[in-house]
Amino acid sequence: MAQKATAEVVADVRRDQMLAAAATLIAERGFSDTRIADVAARVGASPALVVYYFGTKDKLLTEALRYSEQAFYTTAEEMLASTPDVVKRLETLVAWTCLPEHEQETPGTWGLWFDLWAQAFRHPEVKKDRVELDQQWRAMIARVVRDAVDADEIETVDAEEFSVAFAALLDGLSIQTALEDPVVEPNRAYQVAMRFASSSLGFPWTNRGTNGG
Amino acid sequence: MAQKATAEVVADVRRDQMLAAAATLIAERGFSDTRIADVAARVGASPALVVYYFGTKDKLLTEALRYSEQAFYTTAEEMLASTPDVVKRLETLVAWTCLPEHEQETPGTWGLWFDLWAQAFRHPEVKKDRVELDQQWRAMIARVVRDAVDADEIETVDAEEFSVAFAALLDGLSIQTALEDPVVEPNRAYQVAMRFASSSLGFPWTNRGTNGG
DNA sequence: GCGTCTTGACTGACTGTTCAGTCTATGGCT
DNA sequence: AGCCATAGACTGAACAGTCAGTCAAGACGC
Numbered sequence: 001m002a003q004k005a006t007a008e009v010v011a012d013v014r015r016d017q018m019l020a021a022a023a024t025l026i027a028e029r030g031f032s033d034t035r036i037a038d039v040a041a042r043v044g045a046s047p048a049l050v051v052y053y054f055g056t057k058d059k060l061l062t063e064a065l066r067y068s069e070q071a072f073y074t075t076a077e078e079m080l081a082s083t084p085d086v087v088k089r090l091e092t093l094v095a096w097t098c099l100p101e102h103e104q105e106t107p108g109t110w111g112l113w114f115d116l117w118a119q120a121f122r123h124p125e126v127k128k129d130r131v132e133l134d135q136q137w138r139a140m141i142a143r144v145v146r147d148a149v150d151a152d153e154i155e156t157v158d159a160e161e162f163s164v165a166f167a168a169l170l171d172g173l174s175i176q177t178a179l180e181d182p183v184v185e186p187n188r189a190y191q192v193a194m195r196f197a198s199s200s201l202g203f204p205w206t207n208r209g210t211n212g213g
Numbered sequence: 214m215a216q217k218a219t220a221e222v223v224a225d226v227r228r229d230q231m232l233a234a235a236a237t238l239i240a241e242r243g244f245s246d247t248r249i250a251d252v253a254a255r256v257g258a259s260p261a262l263v264v265y266y267f268g269t270k271d272k273l274l275t276e277a278l279r280y281s282e283q284a285f286y287t288t289a290e291e292m293l294a295s296t297p298d299v300v301k302r303l304e305t306l307v308a309w310t311c312l313p314e315h316e317q318e319t320p321g322t323w324g325l326w327f328d329l330w331a332q333a334f335r336h337p338e339v340k341k342d343r344v345e346l347d348q349q350w351r352a353m354i355a356r357v358v359r360d361a362v363d364a365d366e367i368e369t370v371d372a373e374e375f376s377v378a379f380a381a382l383l384d385g386l387s388i389q390t391a392l393e394d395p396v397v398e399p400n401r402a403y404q405v406a407m408r409f410a411s412s413s414l415g416f417p418w419t420n421r422g423t424n425g426g
Numbered sequence: 427g428c429g430t431c432t433t434g435a436c437t438g439a440c441t442g443t444t445c446a447g448t449c450t451a452t453g454g455c456t
Numbered sequence: 457a458g459c460c461a462t463a464g465a466c467t468g469a470a471c472a473g474t475c476a477g478t479c480a481a482g483a484c485g486c
Contacts, residue, residue, distance in 0.1 A: 011431080030335055032245035036476065046433050051477060111334050118327040120392050122243055131394050138396070164397055165405045171388055172381030179333050181344050183351070184377055192378045199412075223465075249442065259467050260442080270442060 015053055017043045022064035027108025031061060031115040062126060065116050069133050072106050076140065086148035087205065090197050093141070097174045098189040110178035138163040145201065154201045162200055169196055228266055230256045235277035240321025244274060244328040275339060278329050282346050285319050289353065299361035300418065303410050306354070310387045311402040323391035351376040358414065367414045375413055382409055 021042035025034040036057050040047040054060035076096060083089045096102050103109070120130040138160075145159035173193055176184035191207055198205035234255035238247040249270050253260040267273035289309060296302045309315050316322070333343040351373075358372035386406055389397035404420055411418035 014431090030245075030331060032243075035474090047476085048434080048478085049432055052431075055477095057476060111331075114327065114331040114334055117388060117392065118243060118324075118331050121324050121327055127392060130392060131396075134389070134394060135396060161405075164401070165382070165409065168385030168389065168397070168402075168405070169378070169382045171385035172383065173385075175330060175384055176347070176381065179330065179340060179343060181347060183344075183348060184381070188377070189381075192374075192381070196378065221464095227465090248440090261444085261468080262466055264443060265466075 011053075014043070014045075014049075018045075018050060018053060018060065019064045019067040022060055023068035023112065024108060026061060026064060026115055027068075027111040030111070031065075031119065034061060036060070062119070062123075065112060065119065065126070066129055066133075068106070068109065068112050069116060072109055073133065073136050073140070075106055080140065080144065086144060086151075086153045086201075087203060089144050091194065093144070094170065094190055094193045094197075097170050098177050098193065099186050100177065110174065113178075134167070138167045141166055148201070154203050157201055165200070166193075166197060169193060224266075227256070227258075227262075231263060231266060231273065232277045232280040235273055236281035236325065237321060239274060239277060239328055240281075240324040243324070244278075244332065247274060249273070275332070275336075278325060278332065278339070279342055279346075281319070281322065281325050282329060285322050286346065286349050286353070288319055289350075293353065293357065299357060299364075299366045299414075300416060302357050304407065306357070307383065307403055307406045307410075310383050311390050311406065312399050313390065323387070326391075347380070351380045354379055361414070367416050370414055378413070379406075379410060382406060 018039055022034065022039045025038050025042065029038075036050050037047045039060065040050045043050075050060065051057075054063070076093065079092055079096065080089055083092055116126070116130060120127040142159040142163040145154075145157065145162055148154045149156055149159070170193060173184065173189040177186045177189050194205055194207070197203075231252055235247065235252045238251050238255065242251075249260045249263050252273065253263045263273060264270075267276065289306065292305055292309065293302055296305055329339070329343060333340040355372040355376040358367075358370065358375055361367045362369055362372070383406060386397065386402040390399045390402050407418055407420070410416075
């Protein structure tokens with residue numbers, strides 16, 4: 001019955017377009033202010049078609065949330081793959097989450113996070129997904145640390161323990177930068193995070209300007 | 214002309230009731246799933262009356278957000294006032310934010326936070342308010358540290374710098390506990406936070422069971 | 427011709443907001 | 457004291473707009 005016909009390909013492309021559009025819309029307007037009609041308009045289709053593919057508004061938006069966050073982590077993994085040194089890797093991760101300049105690559109991610117949290121808080125399904133997503137994130141951090149230990153770049157430390165604290169710290173700091181708290185400027189957040197990393201993992205670190213501004 | 218007539222008192226009480234009801238509802242169902250009619254029902258009034266007091270749904274909900282968060286900080290201040298020792302004070306703060314047992318006192322605060330962030334991200338007015346709220350929170354932390362330094366309980370440290378990092382860490386940790394991440398259990402979050410505090414401020418700390426569970 | 431896409435037109439429900447008017451009590455006036 | 461005018465609290469009913477989801481029918485590829 002199933003040879004991958006062009007039709008199926010078209011369908012997959014459509015789904016992806018819709019998910020991407022939905023994610024962008026959510027980031028812009030917020031979860032509950034994103035309408036089926038908006039998504040349809042963005043992909044140049046009728047609202048009915050969106051319903052045809054996703055059945056219900058909620059399924060569409062929830063899937064879009066997952067889709068976007070997953071994309072975020074995937075991109076992060078790629079960036080890591082092309083960076084060998086621990087310190088540079090951590091700098092990359094921190095810059096990626098705290099410095100708004102890096103927003104372009106996965107636009108509006110922060111807005112999505114807030115909505116993801118709010119949804120997860122009340123909907124068990126979303127909650128479960130979010131836990132997995134966050135586990136990926138911590139695993140990534142822990143892997144960076146373990147690689148560094150294996151390569152004798154830093155002393156032996158509990159990578160898992162560090163990942164929990166560091167991930168939490170990054171979340172907290174990026175909330176402030178995303179919400180443009182004047183006291184926690186992006187650069188300051190960057191330094192706070194790196195200082196924590198350097199003292200926890202025991203490598204020397206001094207701020208060498210992170211951006212030319 | 215103005216002796217506080219009973220009418221004015223009634224009005225103030227009503228407003229407060231509505232704000233409290235709205236806050237609870239937001240915590241339960243979420244910001245955008247909270248209807249004027251729900252709030253009205255909770256206080257035993259007609260929807261029209263809610264509009265009479267707040268003009269618009271958005272004003273009501275936004276004010277309710279502020280109202281609730283402010284109440285949270287006020288309660289925290291009170292708890293601090295009756296706790297003299299630095300370490301105990303920090304333990305109180307951490308328990309207050311990370312341990313779900315303490316939820317009862319200001320129910321549903323976490324749900325509210327997520328919605329507050331989501332709103333702040335997109336609405337400048339809310340954003341400004343949130344910054345002020347968070348400033349209060351950091352100031353409270355910094356004050357605890359400064360008091361401790363003045364009382365020679367700990368060595369001299371940069372209280373402001375500590376408050377930024379510690380507040381961020383607490384935010385991040387409490388997201389995990391609020392979202393019931395199995396990897397970051399409440400007790401673990403508690404320990405991570407206290408360990409960070411003890412090493413940053415230079416006081417000894419070992420976990421003496423935080424709850425009898 | 428058959429199944430998968432795709433749509434326009436429609437609807438049914440929900441809900442914020444308005445409005446005209448009721449009820450209550452307070453305060454001044456005689 | 458008694459009476460009336462005024463203001464503020466309050467409501468029921470209706471309005472108007474919005475939107476998710478339905479449906480029957482057309483288009484397109486195989």
